[in-house]
Amino acid sequence: MSAHDLYVISPYLGVAGAALLVILLDLVVPKKGLLPIIAFLGLAAPLALSLIQAFDLDDSLNLVQGSGLLSNGESSILLGSLSVDRFAMFFNFLVLAAAGLVIMASTDYVRQMDRYQGEYYGLILFSATGMMLLAAATELITIYIAIELTTMPLVALAAFMNSAKSSEAGMKFFIVGAISSALMLYGMALIYGFTGTTLLSEISASVGNASGDIPFGNYALLVGLVLLLVGFGFKISSVPFQMWVPDVYEGGPTPVIAFLSVASKAAAFAILLRVFFSGFFDVSLDWAGLMAALAAASMIIGNLVAIGQSNIRRLFGYSSIAHAGYILVGVAAGVKATGAGSSLPEFLSVGPDSVLFYLGAYTAANLTAFFAIIAIGNRIGSDRIEDYAGVARRSPVLAAVLALALAALIGVPPTSIFIGKLYIFTAAINADLAWLAIVGVISSVVSAYYYVRIIRVMFLQSSETGERISAPPASWAALGIAGASMLFIGIAPGFVLDLSKIAVGPLTP
Numbered sequence: 001m002s003a004h005d006l007y008v009i010s011p012y013l014g015v016a017g018a019a020l021l022v023i024l025l026d027l028v029v030p031k032k033g034l035l036p037i038i039a040f041l042g043l044a045a046p047l048a049l050s051l052i053q054a055f056d057l058d059d060s061l062n063l064v065q066g067s068g069l070l071s072n073g074e075s076s077i078l079l080g081s082l083s084v085d086r087f088a089m090f091f092n093f094l095v096l097a098a099a100g101l102v103i104m105a106s107t108d109y110v111r112q113m114d115r116y117q118g119e120y121y122g123l124i125l126f127s128a129t130g131m132m133l134l135a136a137a138t139e140l141i142t143i144y145i146a147i148e149l150t151t152m153p154l155v156a157l158a159a160f161m162n163s164a165k166s167s168e169a170g171m172k173f174f175i176v177g178a179i180s181s182a183l184m185l186y187g188m189a190l191i192y193g194f195t196g197t198t199l200l201s202e203i204s205a206s207v208g209n210a211s212g213d214i215p216f217g218n219y220a221l222l223v224g225l226v227l228l229l230v231g232f233g234f235k236i237s238s239v240p241f242q243m244w245v246p247d248v249y250e251g252g253p254t255p256v257i258a259f260l261s262v263a264s265k266a267a268a269f270a271i272l273l274r275v276f277f278s279g280f281f282d283v284s285l286d287w288a289g290l291m292a293a294l295a296a297a298s299m300i301i302g303n304l305v306a307i308g309q310s311n312i313r314r315l316f317g318y319s320s321i322a323h324a325g326y327i328l329v330g331v332a333a334g335v336k337a338t339g340a341g342s343s344l345p346e347f348l349s350v351g352p353d354s355v356l357f358y359l360g361a362y363t364a365a366n367l368t369a370f371f372a373i374i375a376i377g378n379r380i381g382s383d384r385i386e387d388y389a390g391v392a393r394r395s396p397v398l399a400a401v402l403a404l405a406l407a408a409l410i411g412v413p414p415t416s417i418f419i420g421k422l423y424i425f426t427a428a429i430n431a432d433l434a435w436l437a438i439v440g441v442i443s444s445v446v447s448a449y450y451y452v453r454i455i456r457v458m459f460l461q462s463s464e465t466g467e468r469i470s471a472p473p474a475s476w477a478a479l480g481i482a483g484a485s486m487l488f489i490g491i492a493p494g495f496v497l498d499l500s501k502i503a504v505g506p507l508t509p
Contacts, residue, residue, distance in 0.1 A: 007053075008053070008082075008084050009082065010046075010049045011046040011047075011049045011050045011053070011092060011132065012046070012129055012132055012133055014042075014045040014046030014049055015042075015043070015046045015096075015099075015125055015128050015129045015132065016125070016126065016129045017042075017045075018038075018039065018042025018043060018045065018046070018125050019042075019121075019122040019123075019124075019125035019126045019129065020122070021038065021042060022035055022038055022039045022042065022118050022121045022122045022125065023118050023119060023122040025038060025118065026117065026118020026119070026122075027118075032111075032117045032118075033107075033111075035117050035118050035121055036103055036104070036106065036107045036110070036121060036474070038121075039103050039121035039122075039124070039125060040100055040103045040104060042125065043096055043099060043100050043103075043125075046092075046096060047093075047096050050089065050092045050093060050096070053084065053089070054089055079139075080138060080139060080199050080201070081137065081138065081139040081141070081142040081199075082133070082136045082137060082138060082139075082142060083136055083137075083138045083506070084136060085136075085505075085506040086502055086503045086505055086506055087135070087270070087273075087274070087503050087504060087505075087506045087507060088132075088135045088136035088270075089503070090135075090356060090499065090500070090503035091131070091132065091135035091266060091267060091270045092132050092135065094263070094266055094359065094360060094363060095128050095131045095132050095135075095263050095266065095267065096128070096132075097363075098128075098259060098262050098263040098266075098363055098367065099124060099125065099128040099259065099263065101367055101371075101478045101481060101482055102124065102255050102256075102258055102259040102263075102367070102478075103121060103124065104474045104475070104477055104478035105255055105258070105367075105370075105371045105374055105474070105475050105478040105479070106120070106121075106124075106255040107472055107474045107475065108374075108375075108378055108471065108472045108474075108475055109253060109254065109255050109374060109378060110255075113160075116160070120157070120160060123153035123154075123156055123157050124153070124157070124256075124259060126149065126153045127149070127150050127151075127153040127154050127157075127259070127263075127264070128263065129149060130146050130147070130148070130149030130150030130151075130153070130267075131146075131150050131263055131264060131266070131267035132267075133145075133146040133149065134146035134147060134150060134267045134268070134270060134271050135267055135270035135271065135274075137271060137274075138199065138200045138201065138274070138278075139198050139199050139200065140188045140191065140192065140198040140199075140200075140203075141188075141198055143188075143271060144181075144184065144185060144188060146271075147181070147184075147231065147235065147271075148181065150235075150264060150267060151177050151181075151235075151264075154173070154256065154259075154260055154264065155170055155173050155174045155177060156170065157252065157253065157256040158170040158173045158248050158251065158252035158253075158256060158260075159171070159173075159252075160252070160253050160256065161251075161252070161253055163251070165250060165251035166251045166252060166253070167251075168247060168251055169247055169248045169249075169250065169251025169252045170251075170252070172244050172247050172248060173244055173248045173252075176234065176243065176244040177234065177244075180230060180231050180233075180234035180235075180241065181231060183227045183230045183231060184227060184228055184230060184231025184232075186224075186227055187223070187224040187225065187226065187227025187228040187230070187231070188224070188227075188228060189224070190220050190221065190223060190224030190227070191203060191221060191224040191225065191228065193220075193224075194218060194220055194221045194224070195207070195221070200274070200275065200278045201278065204278050207221070228275070229272075232268055232271065232272045232275075233294070235264060235265070235267075235268030236265055236268045236269055236272065236324045236327070236328075237265065237320055237321055237324050238294050238295075238297075238298045238321065238324045238325065238328060239294060239297040239298045239301050239302070239321065239325070240297070242298070242301075242302070242321045242324075245317045245318070245320060245321055246309075246314045246317040246318060247317075248260075248317070249261075249313045249314055249316055249317030249320070250311055250313050250314040250317065250383070254313065254370065254373060254374045254377060255370075255374060257313060257316075257370065258366070258367055258370035258371070258374070261316070261320050261366055261370070262359075262362065262363040262366050262367060263363075265320070265324065265327075265359070265362075266359045266363065269327060269331075269355060269359060272331065273331065273334075273352055273355060273504075273507060274507065276331065276334070276335055277334065277352060277504075277507040278507075287335050288332050288333075288335040288336035288431070288433070289332075291328055291331050291332035291335055292328075292329075292332040292336075292433055292436045294325070294328055295325045295326070295328035295329045295331075295332055295436060295439075295440075296325065296436060296439045297325070298321055298322060298324050298325025298328060299322050299325035299326060299329075299439060299440060299443040300325075300439070300443060301321065301322075302318045302319065302320070302321030302322030302323075302324070302325060303318070303319075303322045303443045303446045303447045303450075304446065305318045306318035306319055306322065306447070306450050307446070307449055307450050309385075309450070310384055310385055310386065311383050311384060311385070312373060312377075312383050312384070312385050312388070312454065313373070313383050314383075315385070315450060315454075316366075316369070316370070316373075319409065319447070319450075319451075320366075322443060322447060323362055323366075323409075325440075325443070326358065326420075326421060326424055326440060326443075327355055327358050327359065327362075327424070329424050329425065329427070329428050329433075329436055329437070329440055330352070330354040330355035330358060330423075330424045330427050330428075331352075331355055332428070332431070332433060332436065333354065333424075333427035333428045333430065333431040333433055334352045334354075334355070334427070334431075336431035336432065336433060352504040352507055353497075353500040353501045353503070353504045354420075354423040354424045354426075354427040354500075355424075356499075356500035356503055356504060357419070357420055357423055357493070357496055357497055357500040358417070358420035358421075358423065358424055360416075360420075360489065360496050360499075360500070361416035361417050361419065361420035361486075361489050361490075361496070362416075362417060362420065364416050364482055364483075364485040364486040364489055365405055365408040365409055365415065365416055365417050365486045366405075366409070367478075367482040368401065368402075368404070368405040368408070368479065368482040368483045368486050369402060369405035369406060369409065371475065371478050371479040371482055372398050372401050372402035372405060372479060373402070374475065375395075375398055375469070375470075375471035375475050375479065376388065376391055376395070376398055376402070376469055378471075379467075379469040379470070380469070385453065385454055385457055386457065388454060388457050388458050389457050389458070389461035389462060389463045390458075390461060390462045390463025390465075391457075391458040391463070391469065392458045392459040393462075393463070394463065394465075394467060394468055394469045395468065395469035395470070398469060398471070398479075399458045399459065401479060401483050402454075402455075402458070403455045403458065403459070404483065404486075404487075405483070405486065406451040406452075406454055406455055407451070407455075408486055408490070409447070409451060410444060410447055410448045410451050410452075411444045413490065414487070414490040414491050415486055415487065415490040416485075416486045416487075416488075416489035416490045416493075417490075418490055419489065419490055419493040419497075421440065421444060423497075424440070425437040425440055425441065428440070
């Protein structure tokens with residue numbers, strides 16, 4: 001490993017180093033209140049290193065002078081297992097932002113734990129390291145290791161609370177994750193066995209040179225690729241791989257679920273896009289049809305089942321499934337526009353960049369909602385929707401922010417997800433998937449029922465107690481930053497739109 005390689009992977013080493021530092025300091029620091037501060041400040045180093053790389057003028061990293069963004073080229077390191085490009089950098093900043101905000105919002109929640117506070121923050125940082133590596137991975141073994149590094153800390157965090165539901169959440173997350181990992185690993189073995197390589201670029205070349213009527217040259221390779229997608233399906237929580245979501249969302253610590261719902265989903269979609277648009281699917285198969293079917297099923301099932309939920313965190317679990325479906329609409333549109341036989345070259349990147357924009361918008365809106373739920377739930381001691389009655393009188397600001405976040409998740413202007421859904425559905429129409437856009441619009445209308453129900457309970461129903469609901473300064477800061485980002489993306493989406501378009505450059509010819 002050269003000094004240059006160390007420089008390129010320094011942001012990942014920085015996050016992992018911050019995790020180790022927090023765990024070690026937990027052994028010697030008597031004041032546990034310092035741990036979240038150390039964890040949060042520990043993100044400053046990887047953030048600074050990522051910014052330096054983004055503005056670097058080193059040609060070996062293919063950086064553009066003055067643009068602040070990576071160029072169309074990419075720099076492969078560690079024998080091609082990682083690629084530092086604009087696409088990976090986009091997710092670096094997204095994951096770092098989500099991790100920092102979740103750490104800020106966790107202070108009051110984690111204070112309830114007598115032990116393992118250092119481990120809590122350390123596991124979040126280790127999982128963030130895996131997510132960042134996953135977005136940059138270009139080799140099968142690296143992808144597998146990054147997924148495990150992302151998932152295993154989250155499994156431990158899901159079971160972190162000393163309760164039966166938390167233990168059940170961790171166990172279900174572990175079992176389903178282990179099964180999906182086994183299937184994915186078997187698929188990788190088949191791909192390696194029939195191509196002789198684990199590098200995505202070389203696998204793509206091997207697949208592209210296949211001849212005959214059999215997709216990819218043989219059915220075993222096709223099965224291997226399908227099994228690989230099963231592992232990705234688990235991470236993005238799409239139908240039919242969503243069975244773990246509601247129980248984990250209900251039983252796990254709320255800040256952990258907030259992090260899982262946005263950062264983990266973003267990293268999973270990052271590697272899914274990299275695999276899709278590396279040339280794997282430029283064959284005579286209707287991959288767009290498959291992705292469209294998964295998207296439609298996720299939107300319909302997620303929204304319909306959410307209607308009957310009485311637990312707000314379980315409701316957000318099914319909401320997460322529905323939003324995975326919305327994001328898959330953009331994936332299907334991109335595959336349709338770039339796949340074999342496509343007649344839509346002018347829309348070459350309209351699918352991928354709509355996915356990146358939606359992930360940014362969803363991160364801001366969902367974190368805003370979860371941070372408000374954390375603050376309210378800590379005071380009322382319940383996650384039942386009916387217990388949110390009268391919250392508007394007990395804390396008008398928290399109720400207003402949560403209502404605004406719920407409106408954003410529906411897709412009401414001028415919030416971030418309104419622009420995201422508009423962008424996603426436009427991509428589907430441009431890719432001749434108008435029926436999928438119609439399903440998405442109808443599903444959004446259905447989602448308004450259960451989101452508005454929470455708002456109605458908060459503002460129109462009265463509570464038995466008039467005790468004020470408050471939150472610590474760090475939680476207010478996290479809520480303010482997330483809420484401001486949500487409004488900014490909705491009112492002035494141009495900045496994130498441009499970043500999304502530039503970030504997908506390495507994925508397209």
